[in-house]
Amino acid sequence: MTFIINGQLSNNSTILGNEFYFFYRDSGLEFWAFFMAFLIACCAISGNIMNAFLVYVTAKNKTLRSSTNYLLAQHSFCEFFHQSGHYIFLYTIFSGKNFITYSVSTVFQIQSILGYNSAVFTMFETATDRLLCVLTPSFYSKTVGPIYLAMFSFLAFIPGAILAFLVINYAIENPNEAVTGQLSDICTPIELIYNYNLFMCILCIISYIIIGAIVLKKVKENQNKRNADYQHQRNAKLLRSLLAIIIIMVGSYFLNTLLRKFVNDILHLGPIGLWYVNVAGGVIVNIGAASNTPILYATSSEYRKVIDKELNSIFGKYWKITVPKPPKNLLGTTATPNEVQNVNNNGNNNMARINVLNSLTDPKSVRVHPTPINFLPII
DSSP states (O other): OHHHHTOOOOSOOTTTOHHHHHHHHTSOSOHHHHHHHHHHHHHHHHHHHHHHHHHHHHHHOTTOOSHHHHHHHHHHHHHHHHHTTSHHHHHHHHTTOOOEEHHHHHHHHHHHHHHHHHHHHHHHHHHHHHHHHHHOHHHHHHHOSHHHHHHHHHHHHHHHHHHHHHHHHHHHHSTTOEEOSOHHHHHTTOTHHHHHHHHHHHHHHHHHHHHHHHHHHHHHHTTTSTTHHHHHHHHHHHHHHHHHIIIIIIHHHHHHHHIIIIIHHHHOOOHHHHHHHHHHHHHHHHHHHTOHHHHHHHHOHHHHHHHHHHHHHHHGGGSOOOOOOOOTTOOTTOOOHHHHHHHHHOSOHHHHHHHHHHHHHOTTTOOOOOOOOOSOSOO
């Protein structure tokens, strides 16, 4: 392993620039380079744990069987592989060597390259799935199924496979090119990747804006309906979820791409400054890559329930299960305030409870809240 990592380097670096290469080649351990590598490694560790955990709870719990559940788990699966390749960067910088060959970096990060580009596409697929659910619910319900999901999985694999092929081809032609082990180093020669990322992020943002506009329209349509407060609360949660996804998940990739494509043109940075900008963009991306599970836990009662259950089984009394508050003015199968007051004030509590239950089960007096708008299957 040591022999492989310490492979013969070329005398220059067209990827990083000779100024960067000669400055850091014999400098030993540099604080700021180590600090950036450490930040990315921390994001990668937390992201690997949380993304693997989301895939696990999705596979284990039968309540998470919708198409969107599957696509979100698929995204976490890709992000797991994406973030698994960042540890070689920390090793290279922490060892004081600062550089490894392009071919060695490719060997240790090929799964990361595959996962990275596939993860970008799975974000678009999840947005497309939600958009189809909102725009054409009847067509969506007829189309969704194993073939639908298999097609999405196959399509997600293609962008990752293309990038991996291009990187391997470059590694064959330039095996001794010096890189730091940072993922952006081996992706830099493949300029197409940044145009692809920018295009996919814009499509995701547009899709979620359309979904948000439809949700707002439905909120206005239901303002005069019974239990409008319940509908308003539910749709407000949807909007918060969409906003979190756009800002954190999609936004991290989008901002990273903007940094790489335009900052150098504006600030005219040298090779050293440009490298730090690229690594800073990597930190932003890895924060977004690790955010899938926290976003779902914060915005989805369905995911919160199963995650709490699993964590409680692991940590026992050290992890308390959160009890969701009932929506305001939700009338389905609940007693009215007068009926509750009767139960509390009546000396014969048993008889009062029976009266309340009878009133609730009487077909003439049953109150059922309107069916919730089926925008998104999971939130």
